[in-house]
Amino acid sequence: MNKKSSKKGINMILTIIFSVIAVIYLYPIFMIISNSLKIESAISTKSALSLPTLDSFAGFSNYIYGIQKMNFLSSFFYSLYITVSSVVLIILCCSMCAWYISRVDSLLSKILYYLCVFSMVVPFQMVMFTLAKTADTLKLNTPYNICIIYLGFGAGLAVFMFTGFMKSMPMEIEEAAMIDGCSPIQMFFRVVAPITKPTMISTAILETMWVWNDYLLPTLVLDIKKYRTIPMDIQYFRGSYGSVQMGPMMACIVITIIPVIVLYLFAQKYIIEGVIAGAVKG
Amino acid sequence: MNRSIKKYWPLFVLPTLTAFAIGFIWPFVWGIFLSFCKFTTVKKIKIVGLANYTKIFSDSSFVDALKFTSVFSIVSTILINVLAFTVALLLIRGIKGTNIFRTVFFMPNLIGGIVLGYIWQILLNGLLSKWELPLLALNEKYGFIGLLVLMSWQQIGYMMIIYIAGLQNVSSDIIEAAKIDGAGSFQTLFKVQIPMVMPSITICTFLTLTNSFKLFDQNLSLTGGEPAKKTQMLALNIYETYYSRSGAQWKGIGQAKAVVFFLLVVVISLIQLKITRSREVQA
Numbered sequence: 001m002n003k004k005s006s007k008k009g010i011n012m013i014l015t016i017i018f019s020v021i022a023v024i025y026l027y028p029i030f031m032i033i034s035n036s037l038k039i040e041s042a043i044s045t046k047s048a049l050s051l052p053t054l055d056s057f058a059g060f061s062n063y064i065y066g067i068q069k070m071n072f073l074s075s076f077f078y079s080l081y082i083t084v085s086s087v088v089l090i091i092l093c094c095s096m097c098a099w100y101i102s103r104v105d106s107l108l109s110k111i112l113y114y115l116c117v118f119s120m121v122v123p124f125q126m127v128m129f130t131l132a133k134t135a136d137t138l139k140l141n142t143p144y145n146i147c148i149i150y151l152g153f154g155a156g157l158a159v160f161m162f163t164g165f166m167k168s169m170p171m172e173i174e175e176a177a178m179i180d181g182c183s184p185i186q187m188f189f190r191v192v193a194p195i196t197k198p199t200m201i202s203t204a205i206l207e208t209m210w211v212w213n214d215y216l217l218p219t220l221v222l223d224i225k226k227y228r229t230i231p232m233d234i235q236y237f238r239g240s241y242g243s244v245q246m247g248p249m250m251a252c253i254v255i256t257i258i259p260v261i262v263l264y265l266f267a268q269k270y271i272i273e274g275v276i277a278g279a280v281k282g
Numbered sequence: 283m284n285r286s287i288k289k290y291w292p293l294f295v296l297p298t299l300t301a302f303a304i305g306f307i308w309p310f311v312w313g314i315f316l317s318f319c320k321f322t323t324v325k326k327i328k329i330v331g332l333a334n335y336t337k338i339f340s341d342s343s344f345v346d347a348l349k350f351t352s353v354f355s356i357v358s359t360i361l362i363n364v365l366a367f368t369v370a371l372l373l374i375r376g377i378k379g380t381n382i383f384r385t386v387f388f389m390p391n392l393i394g395g396i397v398l399g400y401i402w403q404i405l406l407n408g409l410l411s412k413w414e415l416p417l418l419a420l421n422e423k424y425g426f427i428g429l430l431v432l433m434s435w436q437q438i439g440y441m442m443i444i445y446i447a448g449l450q451n452v453s454s455d456i457i458e459a460a461k462i463d464g465a466g467s468f469q470t471l472f473k474v475q476i477p478m479v480m481p482s483i484t485i486c487t488f489l490t491l492t493n494s495f496k497l498f499d500q501n502l503s504l505t506g507g508e509p510a511k512k513t514q515m516l517a518l519n520i521y522e523t524y525y526s527r528s529g530a531q532w533k534g535i536g537q538a539k540a541v542v543f544f545l546l547v548v549v550i551s552l553i554q555l556k557i558t559r560s561r562e563v564q565a
Contacts, residue, residue, distance in 0.1 A: 011377045018372075018379065022386045025435070028401050035404065049408040097298035104288050112299065119306050121551055123496045125520045126544040129537065130309035130316065138304065152305015155298050184287045188294075213394030215499050216521075231396040235503065238400055250404075253397055260392045268385060271392075272443055279444045279485045 029257065036062050036250040043246045063255065066248035072255065075233040078143045082218070082229060083211045086150035090158050090207050091200050093151060098162030099192055103174075113163060119156035124216060127153075132220040143227050146218065150211055158203050161278065165199040166192070202274035205267075212260075230256050317537040322530050334538035337531070343511050344539060347519035354426065354515065355494040358433050362490045363483070366438045370445035371471075384446070388439035399503025402432045418505055425505040425513035432500055437493065441486045448482030449475065477561070484558040491554055495547060516543050 035043060037059070038052045066072055101109040131149070135141050140148050169192075177191045193200075215231040222229075228236060234256070237249055264271060287294070317334055321327045338344055369387065373380050390398065406428050407417050415421075418428050452475055460474045476483070498517040501507070507514030507522070514522070520543060523536035 011375060014372055014375070015378045018377070018383045022383055025386050025390075028405050028435070031405055031408075032401050049405075049412065093298045093301070096294045100287060100291060100294040104291075106288070108291070108295070112295070112302075115302070115307065119302075119310075121492075121548055122306075122310065123517065123540075123544055123547055125498075125517050126540045127306065127309035127313050128521075128540075129524060129533070130312040131305065134304060134309055134312075140304070148301050149305050151298065152301035152303070155302045155306070159298070178286075184290045185293070209392060213396075213499075215394065215396050215502075231394050231499075234400065235396050238503070253400065256397055257393050261389065264389060264392050265385070272384075272388065275440060275443050276447045279447070279482070279489075 094158035366441035395499025
C-alpha cells in the first residue's frame with residue numbers, strides 16, 4: 001500500500017516537472033507571437049523577451065503590412081503548390097515503382113533498389129550545383145514543374161519504404177485477382193494501392209515535412225526574383241538586414257507556423273505513426 | 283504473374299527512373315567528374331586531375347569547419363539521445379498529461395530549419411543582452427551552445443517518439459521476470475530494457491548523427507557562420523566556397539569538398555551502424 005502511494009507521489013512530481021518543461025518548450029513560439037504584436041520602434045534585441053505594453057501594442061498592423069508588402073500570399077501559394085504536387089507525384093510514381101521492384105526479380109529491380117538506398121545517404125551539397133544546372137537545361141526551374149526534381153531526389157526514401165512494406169504483403173491476394181482476370185494496372189489500383197494506404201500516408205507525411213520546409217533546393221533551382229517559397233522568403237528578407245522591418249517579418253513567421261501547428265494537432269496520430277513507421281523501416 | 287507485370291515496366295518504373303536519373307544519378311556522376319576540373323560555368327571546363335583535392339586541406343576554413351562539425355555532431359548526438367531516452371522512459375510510466383507532453387515535445391519538428399534559426403536567434407540574443415553577454419554573432423562559444431540548444435529543442439521530440447515505440451514493444455513479461463529474479467530498477471534498465479531497444483538506439487543515433495553532420499539551414503539562419511566563420515559547419519562551408527567566393531578555382535574546389543563531405547558521411551554512417559548493430563539482441 002505504502003509503495004503504491006509513493007509511486008503516485010513520484011508520478012505527481014513528474015507531472016509538475018514536465019509541465020514546467022512543456023511551458024519552457026512552448027516559450028519560443030509564444031515569444032515570436034508577442035513580438036509580432038509590437039510596433040516597430042519597440043522591437044529591439046534587448047526587449048525581445050518583454051511583452052508588448054499598452055504603448056507598444058500594434059494590433060494586427062504588422063500582419064496586414066507583411067501580407068500586403070512582402071507578397072507573402074504568393075510565397076504561401078508557391079509553397080503549397082510545390083508541396084502538394086511533389087508529394088502526390090512521389091506517392092503515385094514511387095508506389096508503382098516499388099511494386100514492380102518487389103514483384104519482378106530482375107537486374108533492373110535490384111540495381112534500382114540499391115541506388116535508392118544509396119541516394120538516401122548522399123548529402124545534398126554533393127549534387128547541388130549539377131542538379132541546379134540540369135534543372136535549368138531541362139527547363140524544370142519553375143514552381144509548376146519542380147516536382148519532377150523533387151520526385152527524383154525524394155524517390156530514395158519513398159521507394160525504400162514502399163518496397164519494405166510490399167515485400168511483406170502476401171502474394172496470394174494478387175494471384176487470386178490475377179486468376180479472376182485482373183490486368184496489372186487494375187491490380188495495382190484496385191488491389192495493391194488500397195492495402196498500401198497506411199504506408200502511403202506515412203510516406204506522404206515524411207515527404208511533406210521535407211518539401212514544405214526545404215530551403216536550399218528551391219533557392220538554387222528557382223529564380224529568386226520571380227518565385228519564392230516561404231523559407232526562401234524569410235531568408236531573403238532577413239538576410240537583407242537594416243532595410244527590413246522586424247515586426248512584419250515576425251508576423252510572417254507566425255503565419256508560417258500557425259497552419260502547420262493546427263494541421264499537426266488534427267493529424268497528430270498519423271504524423272506520429274508516420275515517424276515510427278519511417279524509423280522501423282530504416 | 284511475374285512476366286505480365288514485367289511487360290508493363292514503362293508504366294511502372296519509367297517515370298520514377300527518369301526523374302531519378304535527372305534528380306540524382308546524372309547530377310551525382312557529373313558532380314564527381316567536375317571535382318577533377320577547373321570551371322566557372324559548365325561550358326568552360328578544364329581537367330586538372332587531383333589539384334582540387336590537394337587544395338582542400340590548405341584551405342584552413344575547411345579544416346576548421348570539419349573540426350567544428352565533428353565536435354558538434356558528437357556532442358549533439360549524445361545529448362539528444364540521452365535526453366530523449368530519459369524523457370521516453372519517464373513518459374511510459376503513464377503519468378497524468380502524457381499525451382499533452384508528447385504533443386508539445388514533438389511540435390518543433392514541424393517547423394522548418396530557417397524559421398527555427400531565426401526564432402532562436404531573436405530569443406537567444408534577447409537573453410544574452412539581458413545578461414550583458416556578447417551576442418551570438420560575436421562569440422563562437424555561444425554560437426556553439428546556441429546551435430546545440432536549437433538542435434535539442436527540435437530533435438528530442440522526434441527521437442522520444444521512436445524510443446517510446448521501442449520501449450512499449452518490450453513485453454512486460456520480460457521485465458516482470460527480471461524483477462522476480464531480483465533485478466533492481468537500474469539493473470532492469472541497463473540489462474533488459476536498453477539491450478531490448480537497441481534497434482531504436484541504432485536508428486536514433488544514426489538520424490541525429492547524420493542530421494547534425496549535414497546541418498545547413500539552422501547553421502545558416504542562427505549564426506551564418508559568424509564570427510569570422512568560426513561557427514561554420516561543413517555544408518555551409520561548401521555552399522560558401524561555391525557561391526560566395528570569387529576566383530576561377532573555387533567552384534572546382536567546392537565540388538571536391540562536396541565529394542570529401544559525401545565520403546565522410548558514408549564512412550561515419552557505416553561505422554555507426556556497425557557499432558550499434560553489433561549490440562542488438564534477439565528476444
